[in-house]
Amino acid sequence: MSAPIVVFAAHKGGVGKTTTTVNTGRAVCAREWVEPSIPTRAPRVLLVDLDGQAHVASMLDVARASPTLEDVLLEQPGVPAVDAVRPSYVPGLDVLPAGEGLYDADIVLARRVAREQLVARALAPLRDAYDLILVDTPPQRGLLTLAALVAADYVVPIVSAHHLALEGVLGLRRTLRLLGEEVGRTPHLAGYLLTQVPHNESGARRVVADMRAEFGAEVFATAIRRNAKVAEAPQYARAVADFAPDSAGARDYAAFATELLDRVGLSEHVPPVEAATADAES
Numbered sequence: 001m002s003a004p005i006v007v008f009a010a011h012k013g014g015v016g017k018t019t020t021t022v023n024t025g026r027a028v029c030a031r032e033w034v035e036p037s038i039p040t041r042a043p044r045v046l047l048v049d050l051d052g053q054a055h056v057a058s059m060l061d062v063a064r065a066s067p068t069l070e071d072v073l074l075e076q077p078g079v080p081a082v083d084a085v086r087p088s089y090v091p092g093l094d095v096l097p098a099g100e101g102l103y104d105a106d107i108v109l110a111r112r113v114a115r116e117q118l119v120a121r122a123l124a125p126l127r128d129a130y131d132l133i134l135v136d137t138p139p140q141r142g143l144l145t146l147a148a149l150v151a152a153d154y155v156v157p158i159v160s161a162h163h164l165a166l167e168g169v170l171g172l173r174r175t176l177r178l179l180g181e182e183v184g185r186t187p188h189l190a191g192y193l194l195t196q197v198p199h200n201e202s203g204a205r206r207v208v209a210d211m212r213a214e215f216g217a218e219v220f221a222t223a224i225r226r227n228a229k230v231a232e233a234p235q236y237a238r239a240v241a242d243f244a245p246d247s248a249g250a251r252d253y254a255a256f257a258t259e260l261l262d263r264v265g266l267s268e269h270v271p272p273v274e275a276a277t278a279d280a281e282s
């Protein structure tokens with residue numbers, strides 16, 4: 001089976017893309033993969049870190065040793081992506097770490113032929129080895145984000161309740177429309193994910209209400225609440241489900257994972273469980 005590629009994207013930095021990539025991957029791996037006449041096992045999930053900051057790797061305690069995605073995407077000929085894959089401490093959860101050189105991707109790739117296909121081509125040989133591939137994109141809109149969207153089967157725009165959300169959403173819709181016109185291929189919209197939602201700030205509550213009024217069922221029913229444990233967990237190189245299994249953040253990402261698996265057509269293999277956080281280990 002070929003893993004669907006899901007890209008987390010935004011028109012703004014700091015909205016929670018990386019946090020969502022890591023904690024969603026962790027939440028999926030806490031579940032079971034079910035297939036007829038095969039024993040159940042943990043899902044196999046690959047996290048792809050397209051941001052030179054390499055926070056996906058550091059958040060999961062993965063060392064940034066060569067080769068990295070920099071060697072895969074920017075070298076000529078590129079290193080096969082499989083050589084750059086590293087296991088995380090979570091069984092089933094692997095990482096393709098970024099290298100710092102990815103900051104310069106737009107310059108290095110400026111003259112490269114078919115550069116928008118770069119991510120799709122790099123990931124193609126890995127798709128059969130995984131059940132799900134989640135891609136984190138950099139804060140700035142550039143070639144790597146474009147190449148990620150070209151590779152994507154699904155896109156999940158991340159909308160922070162703290163920012164001028166609608167503006168960013170309309171910008172991203174425009175990018176996707178352009179992509180369809182220029183490249184002839186656009187990913188499916190899995191849904192908008194609202195993040196960093198505070199309990200009691202009227203401005204932020206209005207953003208959530210506006211998004212739901214404007215985009216209805218295109219907005220995931222799960223919103224990720226602002227939660228101190230989510231922000232603290234990376235300092236310990238742990239996903240929130242391991243750092244604080246009973247936190248609101250761990251519960252929100254478990255619920256989001258259930259919705260996402262459904263929207264990308266995997267709920268038959270990863271059936272919903274009653275309390276998805278009960279599986280957290282500590």
Ligand SMILES: Nc1ncnc2c1ncn2[C@@H]1O[C@H](COP(=O)(O)OP(=O)(O)OP(=O)(O)O)[C@@H](O)[C@H]1O
Binds near residue numbers: 018137195197227249
């Ligand atoms: N639900 C949340 N509750 C509390 N803090 C959060 C939450 N989500 C994200 N944060 C914090 O917000 C900051 C930005 O999050 P993150 O790095 O995931 O965003 P990003 O979109 O990947 O940013 P960039 O565009 O720089 O890559 C981080 O400090 C993170 O810990």
Ligand SMILES: [Mg+2]
Binds near residue numbers: 055
């Ligand atoms: Mg990030």
